[in-house]
Every structure is written in C-alpha cells, then in structure tokens.
Amino acid sequence: MDLTPDEPTRERVGRARSLGREWVRPLGLEADRMGRPTPPDHPFFAQLVELGLGGTRWTGGPEAGERGPGNARATLCVAEELSYWDRGVAVSFPGPGLGEPPILSLGSDEQRERFLAPFRKRDRPRWGAFAMTEPGAGSDVAGIRTSARREGDDWILDGDKSFAANASRADWIVVWATVDASRGREGHRAFVVERGAPGLGDFKVERKMGLKAYESTSFSLRQCRVPGANLLGGREPAALRAGFEGAMKSFNATRPTIAAMAVGMGRAALDESLAFARTEGLLGDVRVRDRLERIRRRLRVARLLCWRAAWLADHRQPNVLEASMSKALAPGVTFEAAALGMELLGAVGGRGDHLIEKLFRDAKAMDIVEGTGQIQRLLMARKLVGLPRDPS
Ligand SMILES: Cc1cc2nc3c(=O)[nH]c(=O)nc-3n(C[C@H](O)[C@H](O)[C@H](O)COP(=O)(O)OP(=O)(O)OC[C@H]3O[C@@H](n4cnc5c(N)ncnc54)[C@H](O)[C@@H]3O)c2cc1C
Numbered sequence: 110m111d112l113t114p115d116e117p118t119r120e121r122v123g124r125a126r127s128l129g130r131e132w133v134r135p136l137g138l139e140a141d142r143m144g145r146p147t148p149p150d151h152p153f154f155a156q157l158v159e160l161g162l163g164g165t166r167w168t169g170g171p172e173a174g175e176r177g178p179g180n181a182r183a184t185l186c187v188a189e190e191l192s193y194w195d196r197g198v199a200v201s202f203p204g205p206g207l208g209e210p211p212i213l214s215l216g217s218d219e220q221r222e223r224f225l226a227p228f229r230k231r232d233r234p235r236w237g238a239f240a241m242t243e244p245g246a247g248s249d250v251a252g253i254r255t256s257a258r259r260e261g262d263d264w265i266l267d268g269d270k271s272f273a274a275n276a277s278r279a280d281w282i283v284v285w286a287t288v289d290a291s292r293g294r295e296g297h298r299a300f301v302v303e304r305g306a307p308g309l310g311d312f313k314v315e316r317k318m319g320l321k322a323y324e325s326t327s328f329s330l331r332q333c334r335v336p337g338a339n340l341l342g343g344r345e346p347a348a349l350r351a352g353f354e355g356a357m358k359s360f361n362a363t364r365p366t367i368a369a370m371a372v373g374m375g376r377a378a379l380d381e382s383l384a385f386a387r388t389e390g391l392l393g394d395v396r397v398r399d400r401l402e403r404i405r406r407r408l409r410v411a412r413l414l415c416w417r418a419a420w421l422a423d424h425r426q427p428n429v430l431e432a433s434m435s436k437a438l439a440p441g442v443t444f445e446a447a448a449l450g451m452e453l454l455g456a457v458g459g460r461g462d463h464l465i466e467k468l469f470r471d472a473k474a475m476d477i478v479e480g481t482g483q484i485q486r487l488l489m490a491r492k493l494v495g496l497p498r499d500p501s
Contacts, residue, residue: 112416118183122190129194137195140322141467146314147201147322149278154203154234163203163234167213167225181362181419185369189412192373196471197322199370200274204228205237207274208283210362211299215342224281224301238282240273240328248484250285251293255330257286257300264300264340266308266333276326277312280304283341284330299341308333319470364479365418365428368411368435371443371475375408378446378468382453385465391453404446411439430492437485440475447472 114122132153140147147153157163166180191199205212205228212224228235246252255268266286276282281303289296302309311329383392383401391397418431450465451458458466476482491497 112413114182114186118186121183122186125187125190126194129191133191133194133198137198137322138464138467140197141319144321146324147198149234149236154201158203158231158234161231163228165205165209165225165228167209167221167228169222169226181365181422182416185366185415185419188366189369189373189376189415192370193377195322196370196374196475197320200320201323203234203236205235206279207239207363208237208279208281208301211239211283211341212301215299220301220338220341227280236275236279238273238276238279238326240270240276240282241285242270242272244269244271244327248481250297253285253287253297254290255284255286256290257288257298259337260334262337264335264337266300266302266330266335269327269329271327272315272325273328274323274325276328277314277324282309282328286330300335301339301341302330302333302335303339306333306335318473319467320474362422362432364432364436364485365415365422367475367479368418368439369415371439371472372408372412372415374468374472374475375404375411375439375443375446378443378450378465378472379404379408381463381465381468382446382450385450385457386453389453397453400449404442404449407442408446411435411442414438430489433480433485433489436480437482437489440472440482443468443472443475 136147136151136153154163188199191202200206205225209225212221216224224237228237241250241253243253243255245254253268255266255270257264257266259265266284268286270276270282270284273282281301284300284302285297286300287296288298308331309328310331311327313327314324315327317325379401382404386392386397386401414431414435418428418435421428421431447465447469451469454463454465457463458469460466480488
C-alpha cells in the first residue's frame with residue numbers, strides 16, 4: 110500500500126514549509142510574546158492573497174462546491190505542515206474558514222455566489238467566521254439560546270456568541286440560532302450575518318492560554334436584522350433537520366483537519382525535544398529514547414487515521430467514525446509530546462520563553478475545538494453498541 114502523497118500535494122506541502130519557516134513560525138512567536146492576534150492589516154495577509162491563498166473551494170461550475178478526488182487528503186497534508194510551524198497563524202490565514210462548509214452544504218447557488226465568490230478576488234484579504242458556541246452552550250449545541258424570529262421578509266436575531274475564530278475581522282459570520290428553543294436541535298437555523306448588520310456588535314477578543322496568533326471573539330446580536338435571503342437551507346419545515354445536520358456535516362469535514370493540525374504540532378514538539386535532548390546529552394538514556402520513539406509511533410498512527418478519514422471523504426463515503434477517531438486521538442498525542450518536552454527541559458521550560466512551553470499551551474485547545482475528545486469518545490462508544498448518535 111503506497112501512502113505517499115501525490116506530486117501536486119508534495120509541492121503544496123513544500124510551499125507551506127517555506128512559508129512556515131520564513132513567516133508562520135516567527136509571526137506565531139511574536140503574537141505569543143505580545144499576547145494578541147496578528148492584526149488583519151499585517152502585510153503577510155495581503156501577501157498570502159497575492160499568492161492565491163485564502164480563496165474558496167466554490168468554483169461556480171456545475172460541480173460547484175464538490176471537492177475533486179484527493180483534495181481532502183491534500184488539505185490535511187498542508188494543514189499539518191502549516192501547524193508544524195504555528196497552528197495559531199495557520200488559523201489566522203484569510204479565507205471563509207469554518208463558515209464555508211455550511212454555505213456549501215446548505216446554501217443555494219445564489220448564496221454561494223454572493224458569499225463565497227468574493228474570496229476568489231485578490232484585491233484584499235477577506236475572512237469568514239462560524240459562530241455556534243455561546244456562553245451557556247458549548248458541547249451541548251442543543252442548548253443554544255440565540256433566537257431568530259421573522260419580521261416581514263427579514264429575521265431578527267438576539268443573543269450572544271463566544272469564541273468564534275476571526276469573527277471581528279470577518280466579512281460575514283455564519284450564526285447558528287434557534288427558531289424554537291423547545292424543539293432543541295430541530296429548531297436550529299444558520300444565518301449569514303454580514304459585517305455592519307444593524308445590531309451586530311460588542312466584539313471582544315477572548316484571552317487564551319495559547320494559539321494567540323488568531324482571534325477567538327465573542328460578540329452580541331441585539332435585535333439584529335438579517336435579510337431573509339441570508340437564511341441558509343430554506344425557510345420551511347424541511348429545513349429544520351437540515352439545520353442541525355448541516356452543522357454536523359461541517360464538523361465531519363473539518364475534524365480530521367483539526368487532528369492533522371494536532372499531528373503537525375506534535376511533530377514540532379518531538380523535533381524540539383530531540384534537539385534539546387541531543388544538545389544536553391540526554392539521548393544516551395534508554396528511557397528518554399523510548400519515550401521519544403513512543404511519540405513518533407503514536408503520531409504516525411494519528412496521521413494514518415486522519416488520512417483514512419480524508420480518503421473516505423474523497424471517495425464520497427461516510428467518514429463520521431474515522432473523523433471522530435482522528436479527533437479523539439491526535440490531540441492527546443500532541444499533548445503527550447509537548448508534556449514530554451517540558452519534562453526534558455526542566456527549568457528551561459519553566460521560564461516560559463521556549464517553543465516547547467508555547468506548544469504545551471497551544472496543544473490544550475486542540476482537544477477542545479470542534480467537539481472535545483470526551484464528546485468524540487462518547488459518540489464513538491454509542492456507535493459501537495448500536496445506539497443512535499443523538500441521545501435526545
Ligand atoms: C481556541 C478555541 C477556538 C474555538 N473556535 C470556535 C469557533 O470558531 N466557533 C465556535 O462556534 N466555537 C469555537 N470554539 C468553542 C468550542 O467549540 C467549545 O469550547 C467546545 O464546543 C466546548 O464547549 P465548552 O467550552 O462550553 O465546554 P463544555 O461543553 O462546557 O465542556 C466542559 C467539559 O465537559 C465535558 N463534557 C461536556 N459534555 C459532556 C458529556 N455529555 N459527557 C462527558 N463529558 C462532557 C467536555 O468534554 C469538557 O471537557 C472554540 C474554542 C476554543 C478553545
């Protein structure tokens with residue numbers, strides 16, 4: 110079985126490596142030192158757009174929105190490499206981000222054209238965002254309280270969102286709201302809320318222990334008026350289930366990418382630990398060698414799971430189990446890699462200015478985002494014994 114990525118993927122990974130070494134790692138270290146995200150007007154973002162990065166998968170053609178064979182795998186390989194250099198900077202790259210999958214899966218052609226086509230232009234960096242989480246609703250997405258009610262042709266949204274990546278710099282945010290809280294997940298709908306919408310405001314960049322290069326932002330919607338044309342998935346009852354399923358589909362597409370990013374960070378931690386151990390003459394100790402090798406082994410297993418999930422997606426086969434498996438496994442290995450590095454570094458790590466220490470802080474979030482490890486394990490265990498995915 111030859112698992113070598115194809116030539117175009119290897120070229121893309123090579124370009125990511127050059128960009129990573131020159132820009133991504135230094136910017137990540139700087140953002141961490143300053144304790145704030147890389148600003149949206151940083152010339153690096155304009156340069157990325159000139160290079161043709163930060164675009165959309167939406168092509169506008171008859172197969173619009175569909176990935177070609179091999180694309181999911183290529184996406185993982187590039188995400189892993191960029192995250193090797195700095196995962197926070199990788200997420201700050203311009204592009205529609207997590208907002209793209211729901212527009213592709215739930216949006217009409219007209220909506221895809223309106224919201225995604227501008228990402229093909231190279232005039233300026235653009236961002237999109239995705240806001241599901243609320244101060245009172247994280248893992249249990251059924252608990253979202255942001256409400257949506259119709260008024261004439263428009264919708265009025267009210268509520269608070271938190272931790273939405275790149276939200277304050279985004280041209281639009283896909284906001285999940287409920288049309289009827291008593292219907293739990295069945296009441297969910299997704300709206301594209303455009304920058305400047307009346308009632309959209311109070312943007313506040315959250316403090317984070319790691320991944321400081323990209324903003325995770327809370328904001329509020331106060332009697333926020335959204336045109337009817339910005340509702341994704343249509344108006345009437347057929348759309349009720351589609352709302353929730355659309356969100357879950359988005360995650361099946363992106364969880365293996367998060368896992369691949371974690372693998373990249375784990376590789377960085379392993380390389381740093383090896384370099385430190387070599388310099389300090391620690392590699393003569395069999396216990397050190399054994400623990401370092403265990404990390405390499407487990408990172409390879411995690412990567413294979415990611416690739417399997419991507420292969421299934423590329424071949425239009427269900428990948429929900431593999432997506433969860435990869436997301437459940439990889440962040441734990443990354444954390445183990447960074448923790449071993451901290452152990453080897455001793456007081457040098459404790460000073461707080463070593464890359465390993467930063468990776469140790471960065472790694473934690475990988476277990477939290479897009480469904481925590483616990484939630485993935487819960488879903489997989491339900492599947493193993495034949496229970497439905499949704500306990501409600
Ligand atoms: C860096 C970062 C970026 C993020 N980006 C985004 C974004 O762009 N958009 C967005 O909408 N959200 C985003 N989030 C939010 C993220 O999706 C939530 O933090 C996540 O869903 C967990 O929710 P919570 O933090 O409220 O934790 P909770 O759901 O309160 O969970 C707390 C703990 O309890 C555990 N737990 C919860 N329920 C169960 C259960 N039934 N059984 C066993 N254990 C359980 C969890 O695993 C966790 O360990 C981001 C978060 C972070 C940290």
